[in-house]
Structure formats: structure tokens, C-alpha cells
Amino acid sequence: TTTYKICLLAGDGIGPEIIAEGVKVLNAVGAKYDTAFEYTDALIGGAAIDATGEPLPTATLDAARASDAVLLAAVGGPKWDTTDPAAPRPEQGLLGIRKELGLYTNLRPVQIFNALADASTLRPEIVDGVDMMIVRELTGGLYFGRRERFYDEPAAGVNGAPGQRAYDTLEYSEYEIERIARQAFEIARKRRGKVTSVDKANVLETSRLWREIVHRVHDADYADVELEDLLVDNTAMQLINRPADFDVVVTENMFGDILSDEAAQITGSLGMLASASLGDGVALYEPSHGSAPDIAGRGIANPLAQILSVEMMLRYSFGMGEAADDIRRAVTEVLDAGWRTGDIKDAETPVDKVVGTAKMGDLVVEHL
Amino acid sequence: TTTYKICLLAGDGIGPEIIAEGVKVLNAVGAKYDTAFEYTDALIGGAAIDATGEPLPTATLDAARASDAVLLAAVGGPKWDTTDPAAPRPEQGLLGIRKELGLYTNLRPVQIFNALADASTLRPEIVDGVDMMIVRELTGGLYFGRRERFYDEPAAGVNGAPGQRAYDTLEYSEYEIERIARQAFEIARKRRGKVTSVDKANVLETSRLWREIVHRVHDADYADVELEDLLVDNTAMQLINRPADFDVVVTENMFGDILSDEAAQITGSLGMLASASLGDGVALYEPSHGSAPDIAGRGIANPLAQILSVEMMLRYSFGMGEAADDIRRAVTEVLDAGWRTGDIKDAETPVDKVVGTAKMGDLVVEHL
Ligand SMILES: CC(C)[C@H](C(=O)O)[C@@H](O)C(=O)O
Ligand SMILES: CC(C)[C@H](C(=O)O)[C@@H](O)C(=O)O
Numbered sequence: 001t002t003t004y005k006i007c008l009l010a011g012d013g014i015g016p017e018i019i020a021e022g023v024k025v026l027n028a029v030g031a032k033y034d035t036a037f038e039y040t041d042a043l044i045g046g047a048a049i050d051a052t053g054e055p056l057p058t059a060t061l062d063a064a065r066a067s068d069a070v071l072l073a074a075v076g077g078p079k080w081d082t083t084d085p086a087a088p089r090p091e092q093g094l095l096g097i098r099k100e101l102g103l104y105t106n107l108r109p110v111q112i113f114n115a116l117a118d119a120s121t122l123r124p125e126i127v128d129g130v131d132m133m134i135v136r137e138l139t140g141g142l143y144f145g146r147r148e149r150f151y152d153e154p155a156a157g158v159n160g161a162p163g164q165r166a167y168d169t170l171e172y173s174e175y176e177i178e179r180i181a182r183q184a185f186e187i188a189r190k191r192r193g194k195v196t197s198v199d200k201a202n203v204l205e206t207s208r209l210w211r212e213i214v215h216r217v218h219d220a221d222y223a224d225v226e227l228e229d230l231l232v233d234n235t236a237m238q239l240i241n242r243p244a245d246f247d248v249v250v251t252e253n254m255f256g257d258i259l260s261d262e263a264a265q266i267t268g269s270l271g272m273l274a275s276a277s278l279g280d281g282v283a284l285y286e287p288s289h290g291s292a293p294d295i296a297g298r299g300i301a302n303p304l305a306q307i308l309s310v311e312m313m314l315r316y317s318f319g320m321g322e323a324a325d326d327i328r329r330a331v332t333e334v335l336d337a338g339w340r341t342g343d344i345k346d347a348e349t350p351v352d353k354v355v356g357t358a359k360m361g362d363l364v365v366e367h368l
Numbered sequence: 369t370t371t372y373k374i375c376l377l378a379g380d381g382i383g384p385e386i387i388a389e390g391v392k393v394l395n396a397v398g399a400k401y402d403t404a405f406e407y408t409d410a411l412i413g414g415a416a417i418d419a420t421g422e423p424l425p426t427a428t429l430d431a432a433r434a435s436d437a438v439l440l441a442a443v444g445g446p447k448w449d450t451t452d453p454a455a456p457r458p459e460q461g462l463l464g465i466r467k468e469l470g471l472y473t474n475l476r477p478v479q480i481f482n483a484l485a486d487a488s489t490l491r492p493e494i495v496d497g498v499d500m501m502i503v504r505e506l507t508g509g510l511y512f513g514r515r516e517r518f519y520d521e522p523a524a525g526v527n528g529a530p531g532q533r534a535y536d537t538l539e540y541s542e543y544e545i546e547r548i549a550r551q552a553f554e555i556a557r558k559r560r561g562k563v564t565s566v567d568k569a570n571v572l573e574t575s576r577l578w579r580e581i582v583h584r585v586h587d588a589d590y591a592d593v594e595l596e597d598l599l600v601d602n603t604a605m606q607l608i609n610r611p612a613d614f615d616v617v618v619t620e621n622m623f624g625d626i627l628s629d630e631a632a633q634i635t636g637s638l639g640m641l642a643s644a645s646l647g648d649g650v651a652l653y654e655p656s657h658g659s660a661p662d663i664a665g666r667g668i669a670n671p672l673a674q675i676l677s678v679e680m681m682l683r684y685s686f687g688m689g690e691a692a693d694d695i696r697r698a699v700t701e702v703l704d705a706g707w708r709t710g711d712i713k714d715a716e717t718p719v720d721k722v723v724g725t726a727k728m729g730d731l732v733v734e735h736l
Contacts, residue, residue: 076570091570121494121608142538147573163542166577170510170538174531200622202444202459205515209534236626237633240489240608254568258604258626265605 003036004318007067009060009097012046012080012090013291014301014357015073021303021361022071022310028365029314029323040067044097045075045090045291055093061100069317070097070284073306074291085149098138102279104176105183106136107312108260108288109274110243112267115335116344119268122240127266132246133191134263135184136256138277140176141206143253145169172206172252177213183278184250185222191247194226198235198251198259210252232259239263264288271302271343274309276316283317285309295342299356302341304331307364330367339363371404372686375435375650377428377465380414380448380458381659382669382725383441389671389729390439390678396733397682397691408435412465413443413458413659423461429468437685438465438652441674442659453517466506470647472544473551474504475680476628476656477642478611480635483703484712487636490608495634500614501559502631503552504624506645508544509574511621513537540574540620545581551646552618553590559615562594566603566619566627578620600627607631632656639670639711642677644684651685653677663710667724670709672699675732698735707731 008023010016026037042060049055055075064070076090097103110132112120120127149166181197188195197214199207211229218227230238232255239246239259243266251259264273273288287305295301307327315324338353340346345354355363376391378384394405410428417423423443432438444458465471478500480488488495517534549565556563565582567575579597586595598606600623607614607627611634619627632641641656655673663669675695683692706721708714713722723731 085573085576089570095571121490123489123491126489143571145535149573149577164577164581165539165541166573167513167537167539168572168574169535171533171535173533200625202457203463203511204536205453205517205534206536208453209517209532213532233625233629236604236630237638240630240633255626257568257601258623261601262604262608262630265608270605 001034001036003038004069005038005040005067007064007070008039008041009044009070009072010041010047011044011073011075011291012077013074013293013296015075015291017296017299017301017357018287018303018306019071019073021357022306024361025307025310025327025364025368028368029320029327032326032368033320033323035320044072044093046077046080048093049080049088049090053088055088055090056096056100061097064097064101064282067282069282069313070101071309071313072284072286074287074289076291077293095143097284098277099144101282101284102139103277103284104137104139105180105278106138106256107187107276107278108134108136108264110134110263110267113269113272113332113335115332116267116269116272118346119344120266121268122243122266127243129244130266132243132263133187133248134256134260135180135187135248135250136260137176137180137252140172141253142168142170145171170204170206170254172209174209174213177210178217180250181214181217184248185218185225188225188248189222193224194228194247196228196230196235196246196249198230198232198249198255200232201229202231206252214250235259236262239266260288269344270305271341272304272308274305274312276309276312278316283313285313299358300342301357302343303357303361304341304364307331307361326368327364330364333367334360334363369402369404371406372437373406373408373435375432375438376407376409377412377438377440378409378415379412379441379443379659380445381442381661381664383443383659385664385667385669385725386655386671386674387439387441389725390674392729393675393678393695393732393736396736397688397695400694400736401688401691403688412440412461414445414448416461417448417456417458421456423456423458424464424468429465432465432469432650435650437650437681438469439677439681440652440654442655442657444659445661463511465652466645467512469650469652470507471645471652472505472507473548473646474506474624475555475644475646476502476504476632478502478631478635481637481640481700481703483700484635484637484640486714487712488634489636490611490634495611497612498634500611500631501555501616502624502628503548503555503616503618504628505544505548505620506624508540509621510536510538513539538572538574538622540577542577542581545578546585548618549582549585550589552616553586553593556593556616557590561592562596562615564596564598564603564614564617566598566600566617566623568600569597570599574620582618603627604630607634628656637712638673639709640672640676642673642680644677644680646684651681653681667726668710669725670711671725671729672709675699675729694736695732698732701735702728702731
């Protein structure tokens with residue numbers, strides 16, 4: 001029996017409820033594939049702020065580093081919303097763990113489950129066949145550049161009166177661009193062989209460097225992969241216009257944040273989308289959606305994105321491709337059988353097919 | 369007879385063809401409303417690079433400054449695409465004139481013409497009633513911050529080898545945020561009274577300053593207007609999910625670039641959307657679409673966005689609200705009568721209803 005150590009970060013809002021279903025599925029997979037999963041719970045986000053005053057306690061980082069993979073649910077909520085720049089914020093836990101574990105590759109698959117095709121606000125013929133992988137650079141750019149606020153700078157206020165001024169820095173090195181580009185090309189080779197590299201090279205110097213390096217890497221080592229450049233504003237349009245045309249989309253951190261959420265919404269079912277954050281060591285898996293504080297604690301949250309993040313964990317961290325396929329098949333079958341949580345039900349869903357968080361987890365386990 | 373001086377910047381691609389239709393409509397309006405329009409042609413973009421080596425010659429700036437309003441068509445094309453950082457690029461003409469004329473407010477109305485509701489890739493019930501105004505800050509942020517590239521910086525390359533590094537700076541002052549916020553609130557008062565302010569305050573210091581100032585201006589002077597904050601990633605989703613809910617959307621330069629194009633695509637007919645760039649002096653009006661080099665010179669481009677940018681000019685620069693309404697009514701009637709250019713035709717459009725650029729301009733004039 002192989003044993004894997006998994007660090008569980010339940011976080012805030014619906015986090016504890018959905019991560020329990022991820023664990024339920026892991027245990028079922030473990031039994032079926034003769035694999036043992038050992039869990040360590042640790043604190044992150046608002047829950048960590050409440051308990052320790054910090055969004056990412058050292059104990060959490062230690063636990064993550066000592067594990068083979070990290071399963072995260074979600075962080076944040078109105079309780080910790082603050083405009084005080086000195087106060088700790090839940091997101092700092094997320095940004096901190098990305099940086100500390102060196103998780104520079106964020107993979108966000110965007111796929112339509114046939115049973116849920118009607119959930120999209122886009123016409124069915126437009127979303128038919130949508131299957132893309134957004135590869136977002138996750139430890140550089142505006143997220144981690146130098147930032148500052150100046151108080152009472154002369155001339156920053158109205159009509160030259162004293163006022164405040166702030167800046168953030170978008171910075172990229174050749175090294176950072178090269179390694180994420182390689183990831184994108186490698187992934188494209190295992191998919192439909194096409195990479196769309198998104199930048200704003202007509203304005204930004206970092207984008208011009210980005211484009212240059214992406215092409216150099218492509219021409220040297222991945223000439224078999226089709227490469228196109230697309231400006232970020234045009235990409236925001238084309239994702240709506242012809243989403244099924246995209247295969248792998250690679251871009252920097254902030255553009256990736258915006259475009260991956262846009263692409264997710266195209267499916268109409270954010271509660272179904274998982275993500276993986278990979279580096280050179282331990283990787284982290286989480287749903288693409290947030291902590292949904294409005295429905296927390298009621299047992300009605302959709303655990304499927306969390307369960308699909310377990311699928312990604314098995315695939316990318318443990319090389320358990322067959323078990324991963326199994327989870328995806330089970331989820332597809334549960335949906336095909338008509339089962340829905342509140343967020344993915346529609347006017348035609350019979351009342352007795354609408355289930356809560358734990359029941360949805362049970363259904364997936366039954367189908368494994 | 370009142371006389372207005374208009375500086376015409378035809379630019380590149382389809383620019384010369386569509387601006388001619390804008391002038392045609394202006395002349396018709398002039399005759400009907402006893403107003404004289406005097407035109408001065410000037411060079412910008414690729415055309416200016418070819419003629420003078422510069423994307424924004426001094427003579428063009430002088431002509432713009434000496435006019436009462438500027439009508440621009442479009443700039444750019446593959447002919448001037450270059451990765452050489454030292455070479456002039458057409459977009460520099462556009463960015464330069466925005467900065468030189470102090471055009472800090474970019475207004476991008478997003479509306480659906482009933483006759484074209486089917487052009488959207490979104491479901492009809494979702495786009496029904498879409499009517500928003502995107503207010504984009506146009507002279508600050510990443511577009512105009514300090515940027516640089518370093519060659520052979522140690523440790524920027526692969527595995528610490530020498531490599532390149534680049535940065536761009538996102539900077540905003542209190543003054544810049546306050547004036548664009550006031551514009552948004554003023555516009556909201558004349559519309560449905562709601563402003564959505566978009567930022568990334570959970571990550572960026574400039575966004576935290578943005579949010580603080582927008583709320584201060586709101587609470588002090590515009591408490592009658594409804595104000596909501598929305599993160600940029602969530603906005604990218606909600607524009608697809610519930611576009612009709614948005615009234616006025618105000619945001620910084622780069623977010624505005626991305627979101628206004630996304631919102632434009634929601635209508636499905638980019639060839640119908642105009643924009644106005646306002647400052648404290650002469651204003652500039654242009655279509656939201658680009659120079660479409662692939663169809664340039666063939667007389668088939670859609671001139672309606674250019675014509676609707678004339679509508680905005682009459683409204684915002686000349687206070688000719690009635691004439692502006694007239695143009696909008698004429699365009700609506702032409703569409704209702706079934707006339708289409710190639711970009712807005714669909715499978716049901718009869719061949720004899722598909723017209724070229726000049727004929728579409730004539731039709732609008734007939735309906736004035
Ligand atoms: C919570 C926030 C800091 C985070 C981000 O912007 O990266 C989130 O939106 C995401 O995409 O994971
Ligand atoms: C051409 C480009 C520099 C410009 C911009 O990014 O502002 C364009 O996309 C626009 O939105 O007017």
C-alpha cells in the first residue's frame with residue numbers, strides 16, 4: 001500500500017463542508033486502488049486570522065511542506081473585509097502559500113458537462129465542445145511586485161492640492177516567462193496542440209518581453225505546437241465569441257485572473273470547476289469558486305468542484321490517472337442521472353433530485 | 369449659423385472609408401440644423417508613420433487643439449507590427465493624443481439595437497435590455513506609468529543565468545481617481561442612478577486607494593447614486609451572467625480596456641459601438657472597433673459605429689442633443705428596415721439588403 005500525506009486547508013465559508021466531501025471521495029479512491037491517504041488539518045485565511053492573528057501561520061506552511069499535496073477549499077468572507085491596509089486579510093493566506101510553495105503554474109480547465117450545457121448564458125451551439133485549459137502564471141506580475149502608497153505628496157490631490165498616490169509594479173523576468181511557457185507547450189502536446197499566448201504587447205514592456213520569450217521557447221523546442229498571440233482585450237471578446245476554438249491559453253497573473261473567471265462563467269456552472277497550482281515541489285488543488293459565505297453552514301453547497309480538484313490531485317501529484325478518470329466518470333454519471341445541488345439546478349429539475357452537500361458526495365462515491 | 373471646426377483623423381485600414389460616412393452624416397445634420405462644420409484632415413497612426421516617420425506628428429496635435437472636436441476612425445495594421453522596441457507603432461498615435469489632449473474619460477456605451485439582438489452569442493433573454501455605460505479612466509495606470517527593460521541582469525534568466533527583466537508601473541493619484549469618479553456619478557444621475565466601481569482591492573494598493581476615493585466622493589457629493597464595488601475578476605463573470613443589471617461601470621485604464629471589449633462583444637455587433645474620450649478641452653470621438661485591415665479598401669466596412677461616434681460628438685461637444693437623437697433614430701430605422709453591412713448580416717438577411725459602406729451612409733442620411 002502506497003501512502004500519501006495530504007494537507008487539508010478548509011478555510012472559510014463553505015470550505016469545511018465541501019472539503020469533507022473531497023476527503024470522502026479520496027477515502028473511497030484509496031480503498032478501491034489500495035492507496036492510503038493521511039490527512040493533516042491546518043488553518044488558512046479568515047479561520048487562521050481568528051485563531052492566530054495571521055492568515056498563513058508558520059505551522060500551516062510547515063504542514064503543507066511536509067505533505068505530498070495540499071487540498072484547499074476556499075478563503076475569505078465579509079467578516080474579514082477591511083480597508084485598513086495594516087489589517088490581515090484572508091487572501092493573503094492564499095497569495096502567501098502560492099509564493100512560499102513556489103506554485104507558479106495555475107491550471108484552470110474549462111469544460112462543459114453535457115448534462116449542464118443549458119446552464120450557460122451563451123447559446124448552446126456556441127458552448128458546445130468548449131474544452132480549454134487556462135495556464136495562468138501565479139507567482140509574478142502585479143500580484144507580487146513592489147507596491148506603495150504615499151500620503152500628502154504635493155500635487156497628487158485635486159487641482160494640485162496635497163493628496164495621496166499609490167503604485168503597483170508589474171514585473172517579469174525571462175526565467176519566469178520561459179518556465180510558464182514550457183508548461184503551456186507541454187500541456188498543449190497532450191491536448192489539441194494549440195497555444196494562445198495572451199498579452200498587451202502594444203502597450204506593456206512586460207508583454208513585449210513575454211511575447212519575445214514565448215516565441216523563442218516555441219521556435220527552439222515546440223515548433224510542433226501551434227502558437228498564436230492574442231491581445232488581452234481581444235481575448236476577452238473571443239472567449240465569448242468562439243470559446244470552443246481555444247485549446248491552451250497561457251498568460252500572466254492578472255490577465256489570467258480575469259480571463260479564467262470569464263471563461264469559467266461561460267460554462268454557467270462555476271460550482272463545477274477545479275484548479276491546480278503547481279511548482280517544483282508540493283502542489284495545491286482547490287475549487288475555482290469562492291467561499292460563498294451567504295450559504296455557509298447550511299449543507300447546501302456544491303462539493304463537485306472540490307471533488308474535481310481531488311481528481312486533478314490524483315492526476316498531477318500522484319500519477320493516479322485511472323483513479324482520476326474514475327472520479328470524472330462518476331461525477332458525469334451523477335449529473336447524467338439528474339442529481340443537482342441548488343446552484344446547478346434549473347426550472348426543470350424535479351424537487352427530489354435537488355440534494356445537499358453530503359448527499360452529493362455520497363452519490364459520487366456510490367458511482368466510483 | 370453656428371460654425372464648428374472638426375479635426376478628421378482617418379488613420380489606417382478601413383479608417384478613410386468609414387470617416388467619409390461620418391462626414392456625410394455631419395453635413396446632413398448641418399443642413400437640417402443650420403450649423404456649419406469645417407473640417408481639417410490630419411495624419412495619425414500608420415498613415416502618419418509612412419508620411420512623417422512619427423505616429424503623432426506635431427501638425428496633427430496642433431490641428432486637434434485648434435478644433436472644437438476630433439473625429440477619429442481607427443489606427444494600426446500588420447504593416448506596422450513590430451517587436452523592435454525602438455520602432456514607432458500606430459497605437460502610440462492614439463495613446464499620445466489621449467495624453468496630450470488630457471482625455472481622461474473614455475465613455476463606451478453598450479446597447480443592443482433590437483433589430484440586431486440575434487447577433488449576440490448570449491441567449492436573447494440575457495441580452496434583452498442591456499444598456500450600460502462603461503466609464504474608463506484613460507490617461508493613467510499601466511498605460512502611462514514608467515516602464516523599462518533590463519538586459520543581462522544577473523539572476524533573471526533560467527536557473528539564475530543572466531537574462532532579461534521588464535517592468536511596467538500601475539500608478540494613480542487621488543486627483544485622477546476623484547475626477548473620473550465624479551464623471552461616473554454625474555452620468556449615473558442622468559441614467560438609472562447606479563454605479564459599479566471595479567477594482568482589485570484584495571491585491572492592488574492602487575485599487576485600495578481607488579475604492580477609498582470613490583467612496584469618499586460618493587458619500588460627500590453623490591449619496592443619491594447607488595454605489596457598489598465589484599472585483600475585476602467577478603465583473604468579468606457578471607458581465608456574461610447578468611449584463612442587463614449594469615448601469616454605469618467605472619474603472620481604471622487597463623481593466624476598462626478589457627471589460628469594455630468584453631461588454632462590447634456581448635452585443636455581438638462591435639461594428640455598432642462608438643466611444644467618446646473627454647477631458648477639460650477638445651474631445652475625441654471614435655468607433656470602438658479597430659482598423660480591420662483585412663477588409664480595407666473594399667467599400668464593405670460598417671460605418672455605423674463611426675456615425676454613432678458623430679452622434680456622441682453632437683451630444684457631448686456641441687450640445688446638439690436633438691440632432692444626436694435624430695442620428696440614433698435614423699440608424700435604428702435603417703436597421704429596422706432590414707439594411708445590413710456584411711458584419712451584421714445573418715443567415716436570414718436577403719442578399720439585396722446587404723449594402724456597402726457608402727450606401728449605408730446614404731441610408732442613414734435619407735432617414736435623417
Ligand atoms: C482571492 C484572490 C486574491 C485570488 C486571485 O486574484 O488570484 C482569486 O481571485 C483567484 O483567482 O484565485
Ligand atoms: C490600440 C490600443 C492601444 C487601445 C487601448 O488599449 O487603449 C485600444 O485597445 C482601445 O481600447 O482603444
